[in-house]
Amino acid sequence: MALARGYDVSDYQSSIPSDAEFVIVKATEGARTEQxxxxxxxAEARHRGIVVGHYHFIHCENPVAGEVDHFCQVVGSVPVGELLVLDFEPYGQPVTDSAATAAKNAWLAAVKARYSNxxxxxxxxxxxxxxxxxxxxxxxxxxxYVQAGSPRIQAPWKFHQWTDNPLDSDVYNGSIDDLRAWAGAAAPASTPAATPSAPWTAPARVTRDQWGAAAPTGAYTPMTGALGVKVHYLGSPYTFGDHSTCPAYVRKIQAQHMADPVQHWVDIAYNELVCEHGYRFEGRGHGxxxxxxxxxxxxxxHYAICALLGSSGSTVPTDAQLQGLRDAIEDYQHNAAAGPEIRGHRDGYSTDCPGDALYAWVQAGAPRPEETDMPLSDADKAAIEDIVRNTVRSGPPSDRDAYAVANFFAYALGGQTPPGGDSGVAAMASWLHQTTQTCVGAVVDDRLAAFGLEQKIADAVAAAVGPAVAKALAAGIQLTVTPKGN
Structure with missing residues (x-):
């Protein structure tokens, strides 16, 4: 009998592998941290019809009630057939084995009481x-970490994590049908995601006829089961111009693609393109x-949506362009059965695409620009200044410092209170979530260089720190740190 195969994933993984029959997703850690x-x-796992689990990493030194409340608040209502798991690995935590065991048992009992089904x-x-x-x-x-399905314990087990190379990989002690029956999960739907209850009409786009597209030279491959959309940029020099030049530029891209001697594209490679004026140009289209x-x-x-944005010249998207990209994403989600994922080309492929500025927008959830116009309070300014000054320490800067900053802002940009953050930064985190796209670009690299950071460190954190620091700079905040030796 083939054992059902699955994975456990956290924020370290950008997506769920395509061969997963089940997945267990990290939701929370401790009393405040979220993923x-x-x-x-x-949402991706449910869309794909695979068995879903949710897990919490416990800090046994904390009051258990707070950890239970935090986990339950984040996961919310959980359908019958989905699993809830406690990750119990209290290495280095300041508790005895007996105290850790008591915390484990209390958590299991409390969560079971709330999710009895x-x-x-x-x-x-x-x-x-x-x-x-x-x-x-x-x-x-x-x-x-031994052969899959043969853990070295005597106790009955349901799941076995047998390797973490290259991903945390698991098997269920039975077939996928056995797993569904045991968990109470419904069989996967035989059709793609359900049609939305309310119709959604995409804003108008420039059709192929209108921009003067050449006919494709071969047949397209149908798209089924798309996980979502990937965002691209041109990857070549580009300078914004008058909108009258945009159709000709799209025709230029199509001609380059169809003449490529390596790829042998039958048409322009993208499903859709969006110019700096916010107009959407139909490429290969839906389906x-x-x-x-x-x-x-x-x-x-993933469907491919490209911004007319350069690797040099015009490198920061306009508000109109972000609006058009968001329109295109929602169009493909509602009218082309695209799943909920919004990724950058660099997610899963070795490339700089779609550029740091546009990728920061993707990582922030692809918000509409009007959602990012919230003024800074004095408390916000002080919180940003303190966090940046205290985390990017006097030199020499290290990878540890870089990723500490990046980690803080990764949480904050998601609208969450970062690890170690108190109620004083909760409002700041909410503000960051809404203001990430106000201004990004070269000013961030310049300011990080002024800090005395090594270039590789600046590169590592610029995308994550950039939007917040740039907004702070625009508000007149003086962010300073003294390099070693000064």
Whole structure:
């Protein structure tokens, strides 16, 4: 019997592998920390019809009630057939084994009381399983890096995490049908996502006839089961101009693509293009694969929408362009059965596309520009200044410092209170979520260089820190740090 195959994912993974039959997604850690990509991954898994689980990493030194409340608030209402899991790995936590065990058992009991119709279980290592009692709730998920399905424990298990190379990979102790029956999950739908209850009409776009497209030289490949949309840029020098020049530029792109001696594209590679004036240009259109995501496997997962935006020259999208991109994304979600994912080309493929400024917008959830016009309060200004000054320490700067800053802003840009953040930064996090796109670009690199940061560190954090720092600079905040030796 083939064991059902799945994965557990957190914010370290950008998406769920295409061969997953089940996935268990990290929702929370401790009493306040959330995962910025949690909701999107759960939506993706539900759209694909695979079995879903949600997990919480416990800090056993904290009051259990707070950790339970935080997890339940984030996951919300959970359909029957989805799993809830406690990640119990209290390595380095300032508690005894007996106190950790008590916290584990209290969490399992409390969550089961709230979700009586769902399976609630335990994930732990073989080492910690031997150090705690035998209470695993409704099921045990054991981590032991040996042959899949053969963990080195005597206790009954339902899931086995057998490797973390290159991803955290798991098997269920039975077939996928066994798993569905045990979890109470419904069979996957035989059709794509349901039609929205309310009709959605996309804003008008420039049709192929209107921009003067040449006829394709071959047949398109149909698109089925798209996970969502990938955003692209031109990857070549480009300078904004009058809108009268845009149709000719789109024709130029099509001609280059169709003449490419390596790719042999039958048409322009993109499903849609958006100019700096906010006009959408129909490319290959709905229901067919692009040629733009890197290879056929990636083309089968996402539609491709390209901004007329350069790798030099005009590198920062206009508000009108962001509006047009958002219109296109929603069009493909509502009218072409695209899933909820919004990715950049660099997600899953080695490329600079779609550029740092546009990618920061994608990472922020592709918000509409009018959602980012919230004024800074004095408390906001002080919070940003303190966080940047205290986290980017005097030199020499290190990768640790760079990623500490990036991690803080990754949470804040998702509208969440970052790890270690108190109520004083909660409002700032909310503000950051709404103001990320106000101004980005070269000023960020210049300011980071003025800090004395090494270039590789500046590159590592510019995309994450950029929108918030640039907004702070625009508001007149003086962000300073003294490099070592000054």
């Amino acid at each position: 910025t990509g949690y909701a999107a991954k759960v 769902n399976r609630v279980g335990l994930y732990t290592s073989a080492d910690w399983w031997r150090r705690t009692d035998d209470n695993a709730g409704d099921f045990l998920w054991i981590a032991d 067919v694969r692009s040629g733009a995501n890197g290879d056929q496997a990636l083309n089968a997962q």
